[in-house]
Amino acid sequence: MRISVVCGTNREGALSRVLATEVAESYRQLGHEIDSLDMAELPPDVLNANAYKEKTPAIQELIDRFLACDGAVFVIPEYNGSYPGILKLFVDMLPFPEGFDSRPCAFIGLAAGQFKSLRAVEHFQQVAGYRNAYIFPRRLFIGDSYSAFIDGKLADDELSERLHDQAAKFTAFISALSGEKS
Numbered sequence: 200m201r202i203s204v205v206c207g208t209n210r211e212g213a214l215s216r217v218l219a220t221e222v223a224e225s226y227r228q229l230g231h232e233i234d235s236l237d238m239a240e241l242p243p244d245v246l247n248a249n250a251y252k253e254k255t256p257a258i259q260e261l262i263d264r265f266l267a268c269d270g271a272v273f274v275i276p277e278y279n280g281s282y283p284g285i286l287k288l289f290v291d292m293l294p295f296p297e298g299f300d301s302r303p304c305a306f307i308g309l310a311a312g313q314f315k316s317l318r319a320v321e322h323f324q325q326v327a328g329y330r331n332a333y334i335f336p337r338r339l340f341i342g343d344s345y346s347a348f349i350d351g352k353l354a355d356d357e358l359s360e361r362l363h364d365q366a367a368k369f370t371a372f373i374s375a376l377s378g379e380k381s
């Protein structure tokens with residue numbers, strides 16, 4: 200199946216991007232096709248006042264890529280106790296209702312602090328839920344982000360294990376929803 204792994208920030212040097220790369224790899228190992236969709240790919244004209252109405256080809260391409268996925272995994276950093284504004288802007292570019300309606304979505308939170316992006320993920324889940332996404336209940340939360348990676352990989356083997364476990368169970372969840380075999 201085709202999985203979109205969404206890096207929920209455009210910040211240069213974001214650790215969410217490092218994590219999203221590891222997440223994508225775990226889905227590849229399970230034999231799935233990955234589209235790594237990074238908020239840094241949003242072009243500056245997404246800020247134009249008429250972008251809600253008229254999409255430039257660059258914005259439309261990102262939207263089409265997202266719409267083509269069987270399921271989406273959102274890697275969500277905690278910014279000021281919530282998820283980044285750029286991620287909300289991307290959501291606001293997606294068409295209604297097909298952007299989220301019946302789309303399986305999984306969530307991973309990453310934060311420097313002790314709250315491990317729980318609030319950010321739950322804020323984002325409220326939006327995805329409002330838009331009728333199929334919410335995968337097994338989430339993953341990672342704190343102390345600045346010490347969490349060694350050589351671009353999660354340092355904690357147990358967290359890596361949970362990440363792989365989430366990937367296996369999320370794809371089974373998508374298959375169950377679609378009536379396909381995984």
Ligand SMILES: Cc1cc2nc3c(=O)[nH]c(=O)nc-3n(C[C@H](O)[C@H](O)[C@H](O)COP(=O)(O)O)c2cc1C
Pocket residue numbers: 208210212213214215216276277278279280281309310311312313314315316344345
């Ligand atoms: C604008 C901004 C706001 C942030 N706010 C918080 C916060 O409220 N709580 C927290 O634990 N970390 C906060 N951080 C740190 C991020 O959680 C940390 O950088 C983490 O690695 C995930 O973000 P990243 O993918 O940009 O690296 C903030 C970082 C930025 C850039």
